[in-house]
Amino acid sequence: MSTMHDVAQRAGVSLKTVSRVVNGEPNVSEQTRQKVDAAIAELDFRPNSVARNLRTGRIDxxxxxxxxxxxxxxxxxxxxxxxxxxxxxxxxxxxxxxxxxxxxxxxxxxxxxxxxxxxxxxxxxxxxxxxxxxxxxxxxxxxxxxxxxxxxxxxxANREGVRALVGHMVSLGYTRIAALGADHTGRPERAAAHLRLEGYRDGLRDAGLPYLPDLVLEVGTPHWNRQEGATGMRRLIQAGTPFDAVVAFADALALGALHALQEAGVRVPAEVAVAGFDDTDDARYAHPSLTSIAPxxxxxxxxxxxxxxxxxxxxxxxxxxxxxxxDHQLTVRESTLGGTAAWGGA
Amino acid sequence: MSTMHDVAQRAGVSLKTVSRVVNGEPNVSEQTRQKVDAAIAELDFRPNSVARNLRTGRIDxxxxxxxxxxxxxxxxxxxxxxxxxxxxxxxxxxxxxxxxxxxxxxxxxxxxxxxxxxxxxxxxxxxxxxxxxxxxxxxxxxxxxxxxxxxxxxxxANREGVRALVGHMVSLGYTRIAALGADHTGRPERAAAHLRLEGYRDGLRDAGLPYLPDLVLEVGTPHWNRQEGATGMRRLIQAGTPFDAVVAFADALALGALHALQEAGVRVPAEVAVAGFDDTDDARYAHPSLTSIAPxxxxxxxxxxxxxxxxxxxxxxxxxxxxxxxDHQLTVRESTLGGTAAWGGA
DNA sequence: CCGACCTTTGACAACGATGAACCTCGATGC
DNA sequence: GCATCGAGGTTCATCGTTGTCAAAGGTCGG
CATH class of the missing domain: 3.40.50.2300 (Response regulator)
Structure with a gap:
C-alpha cells in the first residue's frame, strides 16, 4: 500500500497538500490539484481509514x-x-x-x-x-x-396498519373478523402486539362493528411464527365461533393460519379471508398469496x-x-380477493 | 474515554508498562500488574482498537x-x-x-x-x-x-449429499426418481448444479437404475427459488412422464415442487416422495415437512x-x-416417510 | 512604494497505541 | 571485586493521517 507520503513525494508537494486534495479542501490551485490527482492515480493510493479515524476521532x-x-x-x-x-x-x-x-x-x-x-x-x-x-x-x-x-x-405504523387491514376486510363485506396474535400480558417488549390490537379495535370502531373477545386470539411464545399461527387458528376453528376473516399481526402467523384453515378444509379466500403484516417474501410466494401491510x-x-x-x-x-x-402500505393479494392471479404472482 | 496515558498516571507507572499488562507480555512483576489492573478497572479503560491497529498493522x-x-x-x-x-x-x-x-x-x-x-x-x-x-x-x-x-x-458435499438422497429414495422403494434443478449450460458459476447432478447419477448407478433424461429437469434463473421449482414440476406433470420421487437440488425448489404437486392433487409422500437440499428452516416448517440434506x-x-x-x-x-x-447429513422428514408427526414438527 | 490582506503552501505536532533500544539494580559466577 | 546477566522498567520513534500555525508570494488601494 502506498501512503500519502509517497503521493506527496511523487507529486513534488507537501503531505498536507495531498491531504487537502484528498479531502476536497479549498485553497489548492488547479495546477497543483491535477499534479496530485495524477500521482494518486499512478500509485493507486487510497487513504488509510484507520489512520484517518485515529486522527479525526470520527469513525464511519x-x-x-x-x-x-x-x-x-x-x-x-x-x-x-x-x-x-x-x-x-x-x-x-x-x-x-x-x-x-x-x-x-x-x-x-x-x-x-x-x-x-x-x-x-x-x-x-x-x-x-x-x-x-x-x-x-x-x-x-x-x-x-x-x-x-x-x-x-x-x-x-402498527396501529394504523392493522386499522387499514380491518378497513379493507370491512370494505369487502366481511364482518366477523378475527384477530390473531394478541397479547394480554402487557409486557412492554410486546408493544407491537398491543399497538396492533389497538389498531384492530380502531378498525372495528370505524366500521361500527362490535369488539368480540372470542375473536381475539392470543398466541404463545414471543416469536410470532407459523406454528403459533396454526395453533391459534385451530383453537378458533374448534371453538366453533363463527368468523369470516382473519387479521394476523404478522405474516408468519397468517401463514400458519392459512395452513390450519386449509387443513380443516376451509377455502381461502372463498370462505375466509386472511391477511398478515410485514409483507415478507414468504407472503408473496404463499398460496394463496397473502394480503399484507408493507411496513x-x-x-x-x-x-x-x-x-x-x-x-x-x-x-x-x-x-x-x-x-x-x-408510512404503511396495504398490499392486496389473493388471500383477500380470490382473484385468478397465478401462484407466486405479485 | 480514558487512554493508556491516564491509566499509567493513575497506576504510577510508564505507558509502556500498561501496554505490557494489557497485552499480557512477560517481564512485569506481579505487584505492578495488579496496580495496573486496578487502575484499568477504576477508569474502565479499553484499548483504542483504532490506534492499536494503526500501530500494529493488524486488524481483527x-x-x-x-x-x-x-x-x-x-x-x-x-x-x-x-x-x-x-x-x-x-x-x-x-x-x-x-x-x-x-x-x-x-x-x-x-x-x-x-x-x-x-x-x-x-x-x-x-x-x-x-x-x-x-x-x-x-x-x-x-x-x-x-x-x-x-x-x-x-x-x-454436493455430490455425496445428492447421492445419499437418491440412496434414501431407493431404500424406500422408489425407482423413478426425478432430479429438479439441473443445469446444462455448463457455466462455471453453476457448479453446484453440476455437482449435484453428478451425485444424482452416482445414486442411480449405485442402485443399478437407468439415467433417464426425461426425469432430469432444468430450471431457469440462476436463483433456485420456489417459483422455478413449481414451474419445473408442472412441466414434468404435464409431460406425463411417470415418476414416484423428486430429488430437488435445493429446498426452495423442493418447496415449489411440493406446491405444484399438491396443486395437481398428488399426495406427498403417499404418491410421490420429495426431498431437498440445504436443510433450511422453511424445509422444517413446510407441510409436509421436507426431507433434506443438512450441508x-x-x-x-x-x-x-x-x-x-x-x-x-x-x-x-x-x-x-x-x-x-x-460433512453432509441426511435429515429425514415427512415428505419421504409419510409419518404422523404434526405439521411443523422436527 | 508600502502596508493590509488574501491565497497557496508547507512544517510540525498530535491522535493512542506498540516496538526497539536502553537504563537500573540486585543477584550470580569466577 | 568486577564483569555479566536478567527482570523490571523507561524513553523515544513510529504507524498514516489531519489540525494549527506561519511563511511565501501575489494583489490592491492609497
Whole structure:
C-alpha cells in the first residue's frame, strides 16, 4: 500500500497538500490539484481509514444490533440499511444480540467506543438501559416499544396498519373478523402486539362493528411464527365461533393460519379471508398469496440513518428524543380477493 | 474515554508498562500488574482498537462478502460465521455483492486493505480474479465452484449429499426418481448444479437404475427459488412422464415442487416422495415437512475461519490452495416417510 | 512604494497505541 | 571485586493521517 507520503513525494508537494486534495479542501490551485490527482492515480493510493479515524476521532462505522439474522424481517431490514448506509458513505457492522438484554448491553460496552453510531433493534432493554446505551454512543432505536427516555426511535405504523387491514376486510363485506396474535400480558417488549390490537379495535370502531373477545386470539411464545399461527387458528376453528376473516399481526402467523384453515378444509379466500403484516417474501410466494401491510422498510432504513447522522454530527441536542413512524402500505393479494392471479404472482 | 496515558498516571507507572499488562507480555512483576489492573478497572479503560491497529498493522476485522442476506442459506451462514468468529475474538463485517463480479472486486479494492481477512461467497469471479482477490487480502472462499488458482476454499458435499438422497429414495422403494434443478449450460458459476447432478447419477448407478433424461429437469434463473421449482414440476406433470420421487437440488425448489404437486392433487409422500437440499428452516416448517440434506453449515463456518486464521497468521504458504468439504447429513422428514408427526414438527 | 490582506503552501505536532533500544539494580559466577 | 546477566522498567520513534500555525508570494488601494 502506498501512503500519502509517497503521493506527496511523487507529486513534488507537501503531505498536507495531498491531504487537502484528498479531502476536497479549498485553497489548492488547479495546477497543483491535477499534479496530485495524477500521482494518486499512478500509485493507486487510497487513504488509510484507520489512520484517518485515529486522527479525526470520527469513525464511519455504524453498528447494527439485531436479535437474529435468520428471520426474514431482520435480514431484509439489514439489507435495506446497508444499502442506504453505503449511499451515505458509512459502513455497517452487524451484531447479533439473540434478543438478550445482557448481550445488548455487552455489545455496547465492548464495541460502542469504537463505533461512530449505533442502530439497535432492542428487545430486552429497559428504559434506563436504553438511555445508558444512547449515552455511550450515538444511537437510534428501531423499535415498536416506546421508551420513557430521551432517545431517538423509528417505528412502524402498527396501529394504523392493522386499522387499514380491518378497513379493507370491512370494505369487502366481511364482518366477523378475527384477530390473531394478541397479547394480554402487557409486557412492554410486546408493544407491537398491543399497538396492533389497538389498531384492530380502531378498525372495528370505524366500521361500527362490535369488539368480540372470542375473536381475539392470543398466541404463545414471543416469536410470532407459523406454528403459533396454526395453533391459534385451530383453537378458533374448534371453538366453533363463527368468523369470516382473519387479521394476523404478522405474516408468519397468517401463514400458519392459512395452513390450519386449509387443513380443516376451509377455502381461502372463498370462505375466509386472511391477511398478515410485514409483507415478507414468504407472503408473496404463499398460496394463496397473502394480503399484507408493507411496513415501509426502506423508509425505516432511510429515516433511521438520517436520525443517526444528525446525532453523529452533533447537529441535534444531546439528550433529546425524536420519533419517526414510517408510512404503511396495504398490499392486496389473493388471500383477500380470490382473484385468478397465478401462484407466486405479485 | 480514558487512554493508556491516564491509566499509567493513575497506576504510577510508564505507558509502556500498561501496554505490557494489557497485552499480557512477560517481564512485569506481579505487584505492578495488579496496580495496573486496578487502575484499568477504576477508569474502565479499553484499548483504542483504532490506534492499536494503526500501530500494529493488524486488524481483527474480517469481511464476509455475500451476494444477499435475504436468502435463508446466506443469513444462517452469516449467523454461524459470526458466532464462530466471536469465539476467535474476531469481528465480522458483512458486505453485500449482489452476486456481481464488479461489486465483488470493488469491495476488495475498497475495503480489502483495511480488513485482516476475507471470507467470500463469490459468484461472478473468474479464476484470475479470484487469485487477485486472494493476493489483496488473506481470503478463504466459500464456494461450490473449484477455482483453477491456488486459493483456499470450503465447500459442501454436493455430490455425496445428492447421492445419499437418491440412496434414501431407493431404500424406500422408489425407482423413478426425478432430479429438479439441473443445469446444462455448463457455466462455471453453476457448479453446484453440476455437482449435484453428478451425485444424482452416482445414486442411480449405485442402485443399478437407468439415467433417464426425461426425469432430469432444468430450471431457469440462476436463483433456485420456489417459483422455478413449481414451474419445473408442472412441466414434468404435464409431460406425463411417470415418476414416484423428486430429488430437488435445493429446498426452495423442493418447496415449489411440493406446491405444484399438491396443486395437481398428488399426495406427498403417499404418491410421490420429495426431498431437498440445504436443510433450511422453511424445509422444517413446510407441510409436509421436507426431507433434506443438512450441508454442515456450522462446520463450514468453523473450517472457513480456521483456514482464514492460518492465512492471517501467515502460518501457511502464501500462494497455496487448500480445500475442505464439509460433512453432509441426511435429515429425514415427512415428505419421504409419510409419518404422523404434526405439521411443523422436527 | 508600502502596508493590509488574501491565497497557496508547507512544517510540525498530535491522535493512542506498540516496538526497539536502553537504563537500573540486585543477584550470580569466577 | 568486577564483569555479566536478567527482570523490571523507561524513553523515544513510529504507524498514516489531519489540525494549527506561519511563511511565501501575489494583489490592491492609497
Amino acid at each position: 462505522l455504524v453498528g447494527l444490533a439485531l436479535p437474529h439474522l435468520s428471520q426474514p424481517y431482520f435480514s431484509s431490514l439489514a439489507e435495506e440499511i446497508m444499502r442506504e448506509a453505503e449511499r451515505l458513505g458509512l459502513t455497517v457492522l452487524i451484531e447479533l444480540t439473540e434478543g438478550d438484554a445482557e448481550a445488548e448491553l455487552a455489545l455496547v460496552r465492548e464495541h460502542g467506543p469504537h463505533l461512530g453510531g449505533l442502530l439497535m433493534y432492542p428487545v430486552g432493554l429497559s428504559d434506563a438501559q436504553a438511555l445508558t446505551v444512547a449515552r455511550t454512543v450515538p444511537t437510534v432505536f428501531i423499535s415498536e416499544r416506546a421508551y420513557d427516555a430521551p432517545v431517538d426511535r423509528v417505528a412502524m 415501509g422498510r426502506a423508509q425505516i432504513a432511510r429515516e433511521a440513518l438520517a436520525l443517526l447522522n444528525d446525532r453523529m454530527n452533533g447537529t441535534v441536542e444531546r439528550e433529546s428524543g425524536r420519533l419517526v413512524v414510517a | 476485522l474480517v469481511g464476509l462478502a455475500l451476494p444477499h442476506l435475504s436468502q435463508p442459506y446466506f443469513s444462517s451462514l452469516a449467523e454461524e460465521i459470526m458466532r464462530e468468529a466471536e469465539r476467535l475474538g474476531l469481528t465480522v463485517l458483512i458486505e453485500l455483492t449482489e452476486g456481481d463480479a464488479e461489486a465483488e472486486l470493488a469491495l476488495v479494492r475498497e475495503h480489502g486493505p483495511h480488513l485482516g481477512g476475507l471470507l467470500m461467497y463469490p459468484v461472478g469471479l473468474s479464476d484470475a480474479q479470484a487469485l487477485t482477490v486472494a493476493r489483496t487480502v488473506p481470503t478463504v472462499f466459500i464456494s461450490e465452484r473449484a477455482y483453477d488458482a491456488p486459493v483456499d476454499r470450503v465447500a459442501m 454442515g453449515r456450522a462446520q463450514i463456518a468453523r473450517e472457513a475461519l480456521a483456514l482464514l486464521n492460518d492465512r492471517m497468521n501467515g502460518t501457511v504458504e502464501r500462494e497455496s490452495g487448500r480445500l475442505v468439504v464439509a
